[in-house]
Amino acid sequence: MRALTRGLLGVAGFLVVWELFGRSGLVPAEYLPPPTVVGVELVGLLGDEAFLRDVIATVLALLIAVGLSTGIAVPLGLVLGSVPAVRHATRAVVEFLRPIPSVALIPLAILLLGIGPEMKITLAVYAAVWPILFNTIYALDELDPLLVETARVFGTGRVRVLFSVALPSALPFVLTGVRLAATTCLVVLVSVELLAGGSRGLGQFIMDSHSGVGRMDLVLAGTVVAGVIGFLVNEGLERAQRRWVAWSSATGGRP
Template sequence: MADVGVSGSRRGWQIGKAGKGLVGALFLVAFWEMLWLSGVVDPRDLPSVFAILRSFVMQITNGALVLAALQTLFSWAIGMAVAMVLGTALGILLALVPWLERASRPTLEFLRPIPSVALIPVALMALGIGVAMQVSLITFASIWPILFAARQGVEAIDPRYFDVGRVWGLGQAGRILRIVLPAALPSIATGTRIAASVALALSITVELLTGRPGLGAVLQAARLSGQTADMWAVVFCAGIMGQGINMVFLRIERALFPWSGEHLA
């Protein structure tokens, strides 16, 4: 009975949260329409919500947005996969080898604040305008949240776990597989979710600035041709993709790591 009560309470909380989100979305739509009707912003630059939705449906129906979204997701997925592997490995390594962390700290603190967009001209000269250039930039932008989350997760492990591992005769590889990874995975998952949004934003930005196929290129083409409704429809599509990616990663986190402090509330 207690489980039923808890389940019902949680379901009610989720419904209430969804209701608040719907109210917020309706308020945004109403505010947008008021701006459009008032003429404060030129209607040519700010079309009505209904015009944007009509353009969105048309571009989905004719396949243009679907193809562009898949092209963007292709580069995003490769960049995220590389960032996850490198970020997790480097984060764990830096946490387990203090002298290496101290030696690499100035380099990391120098590289981390560099805007990935500022590296686009360098990447174009070094790698050309192909997939490798886009994936490299996505990896550079998204590796930092994963790397620092992995390091933080390892550093938060109770030292007594390592003492137990030594008692049981675990070697370095055994301690990493049996102790480090299981304990640090919730933190790594959170860093990966944050990195996923960063990677999507940079993937679209690279397409926007370089003409690489994807949502960014479609957005730029609509802007240059003066099709503002089409342009905002692409922005709307990007927002849906970002929200969808975040929700998928969040659900995976909650399913795999329900004990994580971030999901206990």
């Protein structure tokens, strides 16, 4: 209870500082509008159909991207995690591909795929595959050999061991990977919308508000909404993790 009060006080303090800073004249007021102005704008936006459509476009792209990357990375991770030879062989390739920042692919992706939603989803998937992949591989590394042996002693076949032992015990780690992937996806989606334009979305809204009409209050309102989405996604997945895999001490995976 006390922690909650303090947290709220902290938020209030943050808003007050922002308000004072915005009104102090250190930065022109139209550059950094105070929260009272942004708040009013935000309330107005929540009733604005075009804005809501932007938000939905981004959230939908986020869901698709997270779903796709999970669908790609988990099976791949299971293969790489359980067949050491494949993993060692592909390691150089993986280590070369992973550090390529997805935003560096924007120019190429625009030319290849146009500026539609499939382009931003593709880039988001590219970025989001890695955390899930690595966490899945890591989970299999951490798999208690005793569990596997116990299952094999009872005559369980290889495939069944994979599905009844390996997958359940990998779940907490996979969920951690998905949570990280979701955050990454959001960053990439907003970046692509911001930089490439074209397809509707929150990033596009922010860029339009900036370059078209120079309305920083709208920019900040959009930013706040983006932050709220990020918070909800992270918090939601964390809750799911706590609830579904409460049996695991490894909830949160290995950070």
